[in-house]
Structures are given as C-alpha cells and as structure tokens.
Amino acid sequence: MFQKARETVYLESTSVFMLIVRWWKPLLVVTLIAALASLIFSGPSFITPKFRSTVVFFPAATNSISKAILESSGAENQDILAFGAEKQAEQMLQILKSDEIRNSIIKKFDLINHYEIDPTEDFPQTRLNEEFRDNINFSRTEFMSIRIDVLDHNPIIASAIANEIYSLLDTMKSKIQHSRASAALQIVEQTYQEKLDVIKIKEDSLTKLRNFGVMDFSNQSAIWSEEFARAFSTYNNEVAALSVLNKYLKETDTTVINTKARIEGANARMKQLQPRLDRMAAFGGASVSLNEELTLDRKELSVLKEQYNRLKIDARQTLSHTFIVNKAEPAEKKAYPTRWLIVLLSSTGAFLLALTILLTKEKLKEI
Secondary structure, eight states, X not given: OHHHHHHHHXXXXXXXXXXXXXXXXXXXXHHXXXXXXXXXXXXXXXXXXXXXXXXXXXXXXXXXXXXXXXXXXXXXXXOTTOBOOHHHHHHHHHHHTSHHHHHHHHHHTTHHHHTTOOTTSSSHHHHHHHHHHHHEEEEEOTTSOEEEEEEESSHHHHHHHHHHHHHHHHHHHHHHHHHHHHHHHHHHHHHHHHHHHHHHHHHHHHHHHHXXXXXXXXXXXXXXXXXXXXXXXXXXXXXXXXXXXXXXXXTTSHHHHHHHHHHHHHHHXXXXXXXXXXXXXXXXXXXXXXXXXXXXXXHHHHHXXXXXXXXXXXXXXXXXXXXXXXXXXXOSSOOBSOHXXXXXXXXXXXXXXXXXXXXXXXXXXXX
C-alpha cells in the first residue's frame, strides 16, 4: 500500500516537472509579466512610499523621585539609575496608547489634513484613527525597551511625530504623578496642620497645669510624698515624746520647748505640703496623660513632616521616566513598500497560478 502511494507521488512529481518543461515558455512569460506589472504598480506613481523613524528607550525602574533619592535602602528597585522591567514597560505602552497622546499628536500635526481625510465624509474620525494605528506603532522589544515606529511619506514629519510622542510620554506620566502627589500633599498638609493644632491645645493645657505647680508629676509627687511622710513621722514621734516629757519636766524646760518647736515645724510642713499633694491628686493624672499623648503626637507629627517633605518633592520636581537609546532621525531610504518582496510574491503567485491552470487542463483531458 505504501509502495503504491510512493509510486503515485513520484509519478505526480514527474508529471508536474514534465509539464513545466513542456510549458516553460508560457510560464516564463506569465512570471515575467507579473514581475514587471508588480514592479510598475509598486512604484511611487501608484503606491506612495513611506519612511520609517524610530525612537528606542528604556523605562526607568523608579516612579517616585523622593523614594529614589531619599531612601537609604539599597534595594534595586529604588536605584535611580536602574532600568525598568516588564511591569514598567507595560505601563509605558498603556500610556503611549492613550487617547490623550493620540489626540495631541493629531492636533499638533493636523493629521486629518495630512492624511487627506475629508471631514465632511462619513466617519472621518474612524478613518483618522485607523490611519493613526496603521502608521504609528508601539512595541516592546525582547530587551524590555520600548519602540515607537512612525511611517510617513515625509521623513521629516515621521521623525518629528516619533520624537513628539516620546516627549509627550514623559510629560504625561509626570502630569499623572504630579496630580496624584499634589492631592496627597494637600491631605498630608491638612493632617499635619490639624496635628499641630492638637499639640498646641495640649501644650497650652500643660502650661496651665504648670501654673498650678504641676511640673513633673512623677518626681514631684515622689519628693513631696516623701517629705510629707517624714514630717508626719516627725510630728507623731515628737507628740509622743512631749507627752512623756510633760510628766517629768516643766513647760519652761528647754527640752520641752524644743520638742514643741519641732512639733510645730512638722505640722507647718505638713500643712505646706498638703495643698501641693492635693493639686497632684487633682491634676497629676491629666498631666501624665497629656505628656504621654504629646509624646505620641510628636512622633506622628515627625512622620507627617517626613511624608510632607517627600510628597512636596514628588509634586513639584520632575525627573525623566525614561532612558533614551535612539532619537528619531529623518530616514534616507523608504521603508514601505518593499518592492523586491512584492515582485517576488507576485511572480511566485503568477507562476503557481499558471501552473495550477495547466495542471487542471491536463487532468480534464485525461477524464
């Protein structure tokens, strides 16, 4: 069975070869005519030649200026000089394909007239967008760089459009990030001011407490409590001693007089300390609470201050988001159409078509 199949294939191949040999002149004429016709009709008289200009660049790895400059971390994604990876490349492609960039290019270069589109015809904007997509292409290379390819019959216009798209890309990404950073800056600035107001109120409250004598609750309460306890102990001991002395000595005795003086001194000291301790009891808790809250508030204020400084840099400073490799230059040679390829395909197609017709004719004769 396989032997018969091989024989059949061999016979068919032989018959095709013999057919080509027998009809080589007509086949050659058809091929040459097709080649000549494709050469003529692919010329500038029928197909307007187009020139290609290309911009090649790498996206930057970092988006935040402050994060790249101020961070002490040595992580690669914080390196201001690092090239971006797939994620950054895809983000750039999305921005390049945005309506804002397309509309800006259409407006600046008056593409509706440049592409000779009649605004009064049906669906002029659709035609314009199709022309834009046909002539302007964005792609990612295997090395994670981005290509901007522009085709145009005017090489100067092609290079100008490519370079303008690259410029708009950087501007647009900066605009998007500045807008978001500015909004965040306003939020942080407002929160920072509110925190300052809260701290001011609490510091004013502490000032009032200090005016009442509550300076340092922990130290003051410890010292005054110790002094009160010492005075109280002295008072009780001297009262007990006086009761014994009164049994054996006269009131005019120096020992009795001195004992009474110590009792009065201890009592006076207790009376002096009691209001202070009362104030500590009344306001000490508030003082401790306010001091603890102020410590936390000042830490939060420090964090907000750092965030504010970072966002201020991101909102007001600009750093390029790309590393340019090649800027577009006016091309000297046309990129479209590729005449040799058109001639080759047309000639090959004409040859195969003529051969198919001849084979069909031979098969019909055999029937």
